[in-house]
Amino acid sequence: MPQQVRGVIARGKGEPVRVETIVVPDPGPGEAVVKVQACGVCHTDLHYRDGGINDDFPFLLGHEAAGVVESVGDGVTEVAPGDFVILNWRAVCGQCRSCRRGRPQYCFATHNAKQPMTLLDGTPLSPALGIGAFADKTLVAAGQCTKVDPAASPAAAGLLGCGVMAGLGAAVNTGGVGRGDSVAVIGCGGVGNAAVMGARLAGAAKIIAVDIDDRKLATALRLGATHTVNSATADAVEEIRALTGGNGADVVIEAVGRPETYKQAFYARDLAGTVVLVGVPTPEMTLELPLLDVFGRGGALKSSWYGDCLPSRDFPLLIDLYLQGRLDLDAFVSETIALDQVEEAFARMHGGDVLRSVVML
Structure with missing residues (x-):
């Protein structure tokens, strides 16, 4: 009834x-x-x-x-x-x-x-x-x-x-973050900070959190970031490169969904590194990049929809990790x-x- x-x-x-x-x-x-x-x-x-x-x-x-x-x-x-x-x-x-x-x-x-x-x-x-x-x-x-x-x-x-799986999956599933990798996360709201947590879970050696809000950066540190960059007062690309030996990060996760921050992610990655877009853009947004830069840098440009998750596989596993105190x-x-x-x-x-x-x- x-x-x-x-x-x-x-x-x-x-x-x-x-x-x-x-x-x-x-x-x-x-x-x-x-x-x-x-x-x-x-x-x-x-x-x-x-x-x-x-x-x-x-x-x-x-x-x-x-x-x-x-x-x-x-x-x-x-x-x-x-x-x-x-x-x-x-x-x-x-x-x-x-x-x-x-x-x-x-x-x-x-x-x-x-x-x-x-x-x-x-x-x-x-x-x-x-x-x-x-x-x-x-x-x-x-x-x-x-x-x-x-x-x-x-x-x-x-x-x-939704949000935690989207961010965590962007790092673990889409970005393929592995042990010893360097990772930068641009945008540290709920999804971005979940990506920080995912990178830590995957064994990343260096996790750089980028945002314009010091409160969100402080949360990122609690969740596993090793370094923070306030991009309101510093050049995010230069700071990420400086923290990675001048090379850029192995994986850069863009959790804002704007052309400006996507370009930061693109240029802040290492040669043959990976960019993951998990921030959701609005329909009118467009992106322009020099095609030679796309060609010359190699690597992968990916989008992550729902963290590329399979709920029947990922949800029970992550709940087990939560109950073990690891997530x-x-x-x-x-x-x-x-x-x-x-x-x-x-x-x-x-x-x-x-x-x-x-x-x-």
Whole structure:
């Protein structure tokens, strides 16, 4: 029987979000209803509210979540009621050309629940990243649920569902950071600092954090950076080269998503080094580089989408490392808040005052 629960709704571009009653249908074939325990407040949710993703209002916001499976539809074998899960926005199909080639992390046909959640008047909701987890319960495709050890804190575990996985994966999966490498991370918000943590986890010898905010640089040091550069007062490229024997870093991760910082990343890498773009640009941005420089420097220019992760592989592993004390996910939880405090959390996030506010349900 459909359930009525609370959810955070963005009704129009730039309008303050508000808590409203929403209707969650029973799960159909291949679907699951999840009772949400915690959901992080991510920049992507703010982009949805501000119309930066698309204009399919009203949106049910929230996507960086962990919770417990309440019920499943026909044909679901991945999870069962009672499982503690992290939600992901890339349920792989298993059938596309990438999946058939053994590269499901690059699946071309990821999917979400087929049934809509709605407002009380029947208006369909657009769930953020196909999840919509600023709600007591949400309906997702069963493949969007990854079972992990229930001993993990929901507030910390849910952050793997987006930002932390994006940054950590940019270093470990996309950048291929290895033991003894030098790494520079440009932009030290939640995603950038997760990249710092990923580089440390991978055994990088030198990790250079770059930002214009000393608060974020201090956090980067706590999470594993060995050096910091405030690019508001120093030339980031020159400083990174000076810290790497004049050569540049083996891997430079750009976690801002702007042409200016991408150029810094390009010129701050070593010859045949790797640049990873994980910061999300806006549609109007363009990049211009001398083609001879692209040709002459060799190496690799990569983009990292969701940290090139495969949730079924990566989430359980990272939760195990967290429970072993080797991955400090708790460090990303700046504060816990109630469902009706999301709008205020957007303001704190925009001001750089938090790594993550986490809604607890």
